[in-house]
Amino acid sequence: MxxxxxxxxxxxxxxxxxxxxxxxxxxxxxxxxxxxxxxxxxxxxxxxxxxxxxxxxxxxxxxxxxxxxxxxxxxxxxxxxxxxxxxxxxxxxxxxxxxxxxxxxxxxxxxxxxxxxxxxxxxxxxxVEDRTRLRQAVARREDANDLLSAPVQSLLHRAPLLVAPDTAAQAVALQMSAEVVSAALVVDGASGRMQGIVTDRDIRDRLVCEGLAYDSPVTAIMTPDPICADSDQLVFEAMLTMLKANVHHLPVMRKNQPQGVVELADIIRHESQNSLFLVNSIHRQQSAEELAALLPDVQACFQRMVNEDANSHMIGTALAVIGRSFKQRLLELAEERLGPPPVPYCFVALGSMARDDQTLVTDQDNAMILDDSFEPALHDGYFSRLAAFVSDGLNQCGYPYCSGGIMATNPEWRKRLSDWRLTFTQWIEQPTPQFLLNSSVFFDLNGVWGELRWAEDLYDMIVSKAGQHPRFLACMARNAVLRTPPLGFFKDFVMETDGRHSNSINIKRRGTAPLNDLIRVHALAVGSTSLNAFSRLHDVIDAGILPPGRGQDLRDALEFIAMVRIRHQALDLDTGQEPDNNVEPENLSEFERKHLKDAFQILSNAQKFLTYRYTPNRAG
The missing domain is CATH 2.60.120.10 (Jelly Rolls)
Structure with missing residues (x-):
């Protein structure tokens, strides 16, 4: 040669x-x-x-x-x-x-x-072009994971046991025993509508323990209108539904007709990351110190999911469910210590936990919605102590205090429901720089404890009002393009230049965060009530406001950038370092370098389109 x-x-x-x-x-x-x-x-x-x-x-x-x-x-x-x-x-x-x-x-x-x-x-x-090449890279990851691709109907191995509403409870128990099942669905014979579900636990707790007559109708002991899954939902989505609702049986429906019942044991057999076991363990702990001792288990769960090729949505949702479980258990412990709350309330998660895209590197963003009967002089002492107990406990469990003070410990973020409505209305109708900054955090909110419907009602109000105010959308769009992707003039990476993270890329600040920001603007514009970025993108694509193919491009870019961030945090754990959001280019493979540049270019183009679409004379 x-x-x-x-x-x-x-x-x-x-x-x-x-x-x-x-x-x-x-x-x-x-x-x-x-x-x-x-x-x-x-x-x-x-x-x-x-x-x-x-x-x-x-x-x-x-x-x-x-x-x-x-x-x-x-x-x-x-x-x-x-x-x-x-x-x-x-x-x-x-x-x-x-x-x-x-x-x-x-x-x-x-x-x-x-x-x-x-x-x-x-x-x-x-x-293929860059965006198609990126799509193939993302698709290969998705195809490799059975949890992501398997529909929940694949777990059904028999038809459900159906009983009429007037069937005696004892007769239902005998049928369940004969067919060796732990649940029966109560279905109206005339309409075919499912009215409820009855389980082994219902027979024990609501029939035997309560001393009801055995010939009582099954409707007396059933759970009415149970949470269900569609037959084409993914196993992973069904698992998360059961985790969030804390149920052990999930009816599976197709066109409003019951197809079967998935049990917790079915999911556990299928589930490979053990997040179910971790969530169950969280709810058994008796103190904040015991909860904090589970941090290594959280990290191990995260690493298993990464090593087994879970995608970013699966990992982000599982970690958000784990985070919510910590909050819920801490709130239970707080109420045990302080006594029942003087007025109803809702504890709210904000940001990544609300969007179901949490990673190991996160802080605690939360707030509190209080009943309109709340009187500060009479009641705020209780809620101040409750918020402090939860916030301190979260800090012990690996969720650091929010440096910006966006926590329920801050009196500014403990408000009556009516006051939150006025506040959000003011932010939308008078979009000052501070109000816009607040909106980017608080407009991703999800109730985790208490009167959960209040959080849902507030979010519905946000979506309704935002879509009616083009000036607000235009201001949000301008804010959403302030954080640009780290690409230089020749598509080389632009590095951080200060502090201990110099010569690295902050993959959250320059990647996932601006993607979430611009997707949020589009979602509010089309009236999407979804919180997760991938779900929002689905709604935005359906609304037809993006150029053909660009919604899928954004999805691929978000998935790839998020997975680079996640894999970097897993690598930090493997090497005994504190996980962070800063990626050093020398730790990227050539494959990752190439596709990361493709993804950042898609983000850059999407920001340009966002600025064009939501100029004041076009927004809305």
């Missing part, structure tokens, strides 16, 4: 799609390479001109343009261009010009086509 070929070989081995080629094939390709040089500002490829080689940038930078002259992409060292023309009649589809003095390697068309035909990875890489 000639000396320059060694240099060619070393260079190509560091850059996709050549980095995955076997040595013999790569060496053959290297033997065909030629070299060309272009001065800054000169054209390299003109639209419609013949193209007979793949261009590989050795040094310098180029601009790839659309035929209209609009910028399509910028490429630097390791970038390739000309592939679209080679795959389509040998004519240039995207003109290219040198931004600076540029040295390129030329891979002849015949050798390019040989690699394309013989190596799937090479073909996949060059055949």
């Amino acid at each position: 000639q000396p320059e070929h060694h240099e060619f070989l070393d260079f190509l081995r560091r850059h996709p799609p050549f980095d995955q080629l076997p040595d013999d094939s790569l060496e053959q390709a290297v033997s065909t390479l030629d070299v060309a040089y272009f001065k800054a500002g000169t054209p390299i490829l003109d639209f419609g001109a013949p193209v007979d080689a793949l261009y590989i940038i050795r040094s310098g930078a180029v601009e790839v343009l659309r035929r209209s002259g609009e910028l399509y992409n910028r490429l630097s060292e390791g970038g390739i261009f000309g592939e679209f023309g080679l795959l389509r009649a040998g004519k240039v589809r995207f003109p290219v010009r040198a931004l600076e003095d540029t040295l390129v390697y030329l891979l002849p068309a015949a050798e390019f086509l040989r690699l394309f035909e013989q190596h799937d990875y090479f073909a996949d890489f060059v055949e």
Whole structure:
């Protein structure tokens, strides 16, 4: 091999799609390479001109343009261009010009086509555009996980036991025993509507222990209108429904007709991350100190999910359920210590816990909704102590105090329900900078304890009012583009430059947070009542306000950036470091570097569209 070929070989081995080629094939390709040089500002490829080689940038930078002259992409060292023309009649589809003095390697068309035909990875890489390539990377992760892809109906192995509302309770118990099931569904024979569910526990607690007559109708001991799952829901979603509602039996429905009942044991057999066991353990602890001792279990649960290829939605939702469970148990313990509350209240989770996208690195954002009969002089002492107990306990359990004071311990965030309505109305109708900042936190809210319907009612009010105020949406859109993705002029990563995290990328501040911000604006505009970003995107796509394909692009970008963040935190745990949101580029594989740049470019384009759509004369 000639000396320059060694240099060619070393260079190509560091850059996709050549980095995955076997040595013999790569060496053959290297033997065909030629070299060309272009001065800054000169054209390299003109639209419609013949193209007979793949261009590989050795040094310098180029601009790839659309035929209209609009910028399509910028490429630097390791970038390739000309592939679209080679795959389509040998004519240039995207003109290219040198931004600076540029040295390129030329891979002849015949050798390019040989690699394309013989190596799937090479073909996949060059055949699709950045956003499609990113979609394939995300899809491969999803396909690898059974929890994500299996529908809940796959857990059903028999038809449900159906009983009429007037059936005697003892007769239902005998049927359950005979058919060896632990639950029966109470269905009205005339309408076919399911009225309730009765379980072994109901027979024990509501029939035997209460001393009811055994011939009492089953409606006397059933749970009316139970929480259900649709048959096409995923196993993981059914698991989370059971966790959130603390139920052991989940009727499965198709077109309002019962198909079967999933039991907790079915989910446990299917569930591989053991988050169910952890949540169950949380609710058995008797003090904040005992709860804090479970932190290693939380970390182990997180690592198992990452190692078993769970996606970001699964991990974020599971950790949010775990976080809510800590709050719920602490609130139970607080009420045991302080006595029953003097007036009804709702404890609210904000931010990532409300959106079901929590990771290990999080703080506590929470607030309290109080009944309108609340009188500060009479009642606030109780709620102040309760909030302090919960907040201190969360800090012990690995959820640090919010540095911005967005906690129920702050009297500003303990309000009557009517006062919250007035506050949110003011924020929407008078969008000052501080109100907009508050909105970006408080407009992701979810009740975790107490009068949960109050949180739902408040969120419904937020969605209704926000969609009626174009100026508010325009202001939120301007705020949503303040945090830009960390891409430089040549699509290189822009690093943090201060503090102990210099020369790293804050993947939350520059990635997942701005994505959540812009998705929230679109969701409010279309009246989506969803909280999770992926669910919001589904609603936004259905509303048709995005250019074709861009909603799916955003979903892929969010998934990939979130998983880089999650894997980095798992790596920190593996190496004995404190997990954080700062990713060092040297810890990224070439695969991650490439697709992370693709994802950040999608975010950048989405921010530009957001600014355009919600200008004051267009918003709404």
